[in-house]
Amino acid sequence: MADKRDYYEVLGIQKGASDDEIKKAYRKMAKQYHPDLNPDDKTAEAKFKEVGEAYEVLSDKQKRARYDQFGHAGVDPSYGAGTGGGRYQQYSTGDFGDFSDIFGDIFSGFGFGGSTRTRNPNGPIRGNDVQVRIQLSFMEAVKGCKKEIPVQRLERCAECSGTGAKAGTTPETCPECGGSGQVRVQQRSPFGVIQTVKACSRCGGKGKVINDPCKACNGMGRVRHNRKITVDIPAGIDNGQTFVVRGQGDEGTNGGPTGDLNVTVLVKEDPIFQREGFDIWVDVPVTYAQAVLGDEVVVPTIDGKVSYNIPEGTQPGTTFRLRNKGIQYVNNRGRGDQYVRVNIEVPTNLSNKQKDMLRDFDASTGDKNYAKRKSFFDKIKDAFKGD
Numbered sequence: 001m002a003d004k005r006d007y008y009e010v011l012g013i014q015k016g017a018s019d020d021e022i023k024k025a026y027r028k029m030a031k032q033y034h035p036d037l038n039p040d041d042k043t044a045e046a047k048f049k050e051v052g053e054a055y056e057v058l059s060d061k062q063k064r065a066r067y068d069q070f071g072h073a074g075v076d077p078s079y080g081a082g083t084g085g086g087r088y089q090q091y092s093t094g095d096f097g098d099f100s101d102i103f104g105d106i107f108s109g110f111g112f113g114g115s116t117r118t119r120n121p122n123g124p125i126r127g128n129d130v131q132v133r134i135q136l137s138f139m140e141a142v143k144g145c146k147k148e149i150p151v152q153r154l155e156r157c158a159e160c161s162g163t164g165a166k167a168g169t170t171p172e173t174c175p176e177c178g179g180s181g182q183v184r185v186q187q188r189s190p191f192g193v194i195q196t197v198k199a200c201s202r203c204g205g206k207g208k209v210i211n212d213p214c215k216a217c218n219g220m221g222r223v224r225h226n227r228k229i230t231v232d233i234p235a236g237i238d239n240g241q242t243f244v245v246r247g248q249g250d251e252g253t254n255g256g257p258t259g260d261l262n263v264t265v266l267v268k269e270d271p272i273f274q275r276e277g278f279d280i281w282v283d284v285p286v287t288y289a290q291a292v293l294g295d296e297v298v299v300p301t302i303d304g305k306v307s308y309n310i311p312e313g314t315q316p317g318t319t320f321r322l323r324n325k326g327i328q329y330v331n332n333r334g335r336g337d338q339y340v341r342v343n344i345e346v347p348t349n350l351s352n353k354q355k356d357m358l359r360d361f362d363a364s365t366g367d368k369n370y371a372k373r374k375s376f377f378d379k380i381k382d383a384f385k386g387d
């Protein structure tokens with residue numbers, strides 16, 4: 001790979017150039033070398049590309065910072081590959097923390113695998129977390145409940161006690177590595193001959209092989225079971241939220257701890273209650289007469305029905321608040337509120353007699369009975385004065 005020119009040099013600017021200067025230089029150069037203005041000119045085409053690349057890096061704050069610190073290798077990982085390790089010289093170790101990581105990267109780049117950094121396969125490994133989703137009714141989520149949840153999880157095989165070897169047999173020492181789990185490999189590299197230690201491929205680094213695997217678990221030592229687990233759903237949990245049940249996931253291996261069970265809840269919509277955070281909204285339909293005269297109405301809450309006195313002359317959409325009748329905060333004392341919105345339902349299918357009564361009633365009302373109506377029509381009159 002040919003050496004790349006410095007991006008600042010490409011754009012003909014100083015290293016500390018401002019964003020504006022970079023943009024101006026790029027526009028000027030891009031125009032100068034644009035393929036449309038330089039047909040069939042390979043040099044111009046290459047320059048045009050080079051200018052675009054330089055601008056892409058220098059116009060991006062993060063890329064520019066990396067380029068300023070590390071040069072081309074900081075923005076193009078393939079830059080310098082194959083030149084024999086010199087590419088890492090310009091990295092300051094401060095930015096990579098651990099020097100061995102740099103060598104790990106070099107080795108993996110040359111096919112060394114980095115096996116020295118893999119964890120001990122005989123050490124304890126924590127079991128995986130298991131994810132489940134359950135559906136709850138509105139009330140179950142609000143009040144909390146106990147639920148039996150079907151869970152599929154890995155458990156230690158009872159047949160072989162987790163060894164993976166057929167009952168009555170035991171895993172044997174690996175003939176390839178003599179039980180160490182590791183093999184030494186010599187490889188030529190641009191640095192000379194390097195000896196590395198790799199995990200034994202025959203036994204996967206365990207040092208033991210199973211000649212006669214357990215039929216129940218196919219030699220894995222763990223089997224998947226369908227279990228029913230009873231969990232306590234915390235009161236106040238909302239749609240889409242997840243809670244954790246410790247130690248109910250996959251069992252660990254080599255004595256490692258068991259993973260967790262993560263339960264995500266989906267809450268069904270309720271025909272009466274609507275949730276907003278920890279508050280509840282309820283629409284209560286009342287008759288026209290109830291709204292006009294005032295009345296005691298029955299309001300559902302999550303604790304049961306309560307009666308509420310709506311005052312005389314209640315307007316449609318009026319909202320009342322019932323303090324502390326909302327949802328229990330999760331893992332916290334205190335509750336939200338309930339909001340009750342009054343909806344006036346217009347009666348339908350009236351008899352002729354009822355309609356006549358209503359017409360008589362309407363004729364009996366005047367401006368003093370409808371405050372909003374009068375001011376509304378006054379405003380209209382003002383607005384259309386000129387017409």
Ligand SMILES: [Zn+2]
Binds near residue numbers: 162164220
């Ligand atoms: Zn088994």
Ligand SMILES: [Zn+2]
Binds near residue numbers: 177179205206208
């Ligand atoms: Zn081995």
